[in-house]
Amino acid sequence: MLSSKAGCNSHGEDSSYFLGWQLYDNNPFHGVVNPTGIIQMGLAENQLSFDLVESWLRKNPDAMGLKKDGESVFRELALFQDYHGLPAFKNELVEYIAKIRGNKVTFDPNNLVLAAGATSANETLIFCLVDPGQAILLPTPYYPGFNRDLKWRTGVEIVPVHCWSSNGFRITMSALEDAYQSAQTLNLKVKGVLITNPSNPLGTTMTREELNHLITFAIAKNIHIISDEVFAGTVFDSPRFISIMEAATDRSLENENPDLWNRIHIVYSLSKDLGLPGFRVGMIYSNNETVVSAATRMSSFGLVSSQTQYLLSNMLANKKFTSKYMKENQKRLKRKREMLVSGLRTSGMECLKSNAGLFCWVDMRHLLSSNTFETETRLWKTILCEVGLNMTAGESCHCSEPGWFRVCFANMSQATLQIAMRRLRDFAERSSCDGRIGNKISSQQQNMSSLRRKLRSNWVHKLSSSECDEQHR
């Protein structure tokens, strides 16, 4: 019934990352209604500063009411269909993205293409730059949605750049070279390297040294650099954030290597920094006119509604509000992260030192009975079904080493986080009595079976059945 594209499995959604969400949906925690339910710690959503946005909305009813100086602009917005976007919104957006990058570089609204979130922006950019069957290099661990966003519809291949805990998962020249060589061995033409800075799932910003390696590497191989900077405004601690555009400007690439300057592109959205994933506001920023015009044409498939653009151009124009929001949001993220880190420490778990993001990258290698991804999956399932916490296993992030988990902290209240930490502490105490838990056949089997019956989609059903079968063996 389906086309081969729609029916094929390369959507990347058949990982434990998406399965965890489904199981959470069947039994979500609620302090009063469902206190034994699953707590969602696998969702990188920022709910910490909604009150600030809501307070701005209350004070600015005209923006929500589609009015300007008291007069309705409804008809104008209802008819607006230009895929270039509202000029007023693009002007505000470039000022905002410069501000969250410390005004170290300026951005030109003519180089900006709007898209329905970073998901759409990433796919559009890949469509514009890479042919089916060609490859893009991607440092590990990476955002679990990338296989779907970059590969599925474009037919592009991802070649991992393996990064390791021994140097804090930093990108090195030899890791980049190794990935390039493996692409060649596979007969894949490499068109670019895509980085996430700040990193999801690591929660770290890239060092100037790493950015310089990337620039040098992209010059040598004649490839593109795509920098997904959706977490740029979440940097709550030093070192400060350095955008690829700043690193390129500091090396005077515009004059000294215009070829590479024209191959540098940024992806950004308001989903994380402003906590508005439902508004679907994303963008591509490129130094390359040809890419901008191709991406603008392609953006017809994922435009941002003019109503949303109107509302947000008013909000971003209020510089006092954006300054206050950024500062307060970062302060709240830092505080929440500290709560998580100290809660995890009480359970004997350490995190990678981080300074950004809505999550921590947690080391649980000591809980594995063997250094394999199978054992990691068993641990993930135990934490999900016995402890009631949905975390993201490192394997879903294509981590090269088993035993690391991404744990989100910005999508829940302080009270919920405390309950999560209590559950984890109890679990850690039980596990230290039982020995390592990786091999333990646990009582979660029954929970999984009943949950499985309720699962909606076919692939989830298939995946969870095979997990349960495996436990029966």
Ligand SMILES: Cc1ncc(COP(=O)(O)O)c(C=O)c1O
């Ligand atoms: C690195 C990265 N890129 C893109 C996205 C997608 O963002 P959006 O909601 O703006 O589509 C996410 C979402 O988690 C992400 O972490």
